[in-house]
Amino acid sequence: MTxxxxxxxxxxxxxxTWHAALALRxxxxxxxxxxxxxxxxxxxxADLAQEVFAPGAEKVRAALAxxxxxxxxxxxxxxxxxxxxxxxxxxxxxxxxGWLRGKVVVPLQVAASDRHALAVExxxxxxxxxxxxxxxxxxxxxxxxxxxxxxxxxTSALVERLDAGALNALVSAPELVS
Numbered sequence: 330m331t332x333x334x335x336x337x338x339x340x341x342x343x344x345x346t347w348h349a350a351l352a353l354r355x356x357x358x359x360x361x362x363x364x365x366x367x368x369x370x371x372x373x374x375a376d377l378a379q380e381v382f383a384p385g386a387e388k389v390r391a392a393l394a395x396x397x398x399x400x401x402x403x404x405x406x407x408x409x410x411x412x413x414x415x416x417x418x419x420x421x422x423x424x425x426x427g428w429l430r431g432k433v434v435v436p437l438q439v440a441a442s443d444r445h446a447l448a449v450e451x452x453x454x455x456x457x458x459x460x461x462x463x464x465x466x467x468x469x470x471x472x473x474x475x476x477x478x479x480x481x482x483x484t485s486a487l488v489e490r491l492d493a494g495a496l497n498a499l500v501s502a503p504e505l506v507s
Contacts (some may be wrong), residue, residue, distance in 0.1 A: 331500055332369035333357055334399030336392075338406040338417020342375040345476045346439045350405035352480055353437050353469060356487035357401060360496055369399035374420045381419045389423045401433045401500060404457060408440035412452040421460065430461030433499045435491070436468035439476070446470045465499045466492025 333354050339346040351371075372392045374381075380388045396402060406413040421428075434457045438449035449468035457464060469490055475483065 331361060331363060331401060332399045333363070333401045333403065334369035334371070334396045335403045335405070336372045336374065336396055336417075336420070338374045338404075338414045338420065340375055340378055340414060340416045342373055344375070344407070345473065346405050346407045346437075347373055348480065349439055349471055349476055349483065350403050350437055352483040353403050353405070353435060353487050355480075355484045356491055357403065357435060357496065359484070359488050360491050360493045361401075361500060369401075370395040372396055374414075374416050377420060378416055381416065381423070386423050389420055393420070393424050393428065397428065397432075399432070401435065401496075402429070402462070403435045403437060404453070405437035405439070406453060408438055408445045408448050411445055411448055413438065413448075413456065418456070421456065424460060427461040429457060429463075432462050433496065434462035434464050435496070436464060437471065438468065439471045439473060441473050443472055446472075463499050465496040 335350050335354050337347045337350045377389050377392060380386055406417045436449050436453045436457055438453055449470045454464055454468050
């Protein structure tokens with residue numbers, strides 16, 4: 330069964346980015362026709378912030394190991410200074426080379442202004458590809474104003490924005506991974 334994991338790199342626990350990432354996870358479930366199945370690990374990097382630079386960073390490594398069990402990962406971040414957060418980068422820096430190899434990744438970036446709409450493609454996507462991730466279609470950009478909708482409305486809107494063909498093709502063809 331396909332498992333969908335979530336990693337959110339917002340320094341604020343249970344942030345709006347967290348809720349947007351859960352809505353995107355639900356949208357991916359719909360596109361892949363998984364219904365309520367497909368539950369995978371959920372990691373809020375805010376819960377790891379105190380340990381991310383600690384020697385060994387055991388909790389961070391354990392969280393990354395859990396996320397590695399998922400087939401599809403939603404990786405979300407708010408936009409700080411026109412790019413992803415330092416916290417997300419610090420967590421991902423703990424990942425071994427090729428950590429995302431074989432994983433389908435759906436990047437999500439949230440910002441206060443549409444001026445940052447390209448950040449998901451210019452900054453977040455290349456980071457995830459460097460780690461071996463296969464990004465299905467374009468990354469998802471959300472303006473903070475879109476977060477005012479209900480979770481169900483947001484999920485439905487995100488279903489429309491996902492590249493369903495690319496997502497289904499990547500999930501059903503893991504053998505295409507080098």
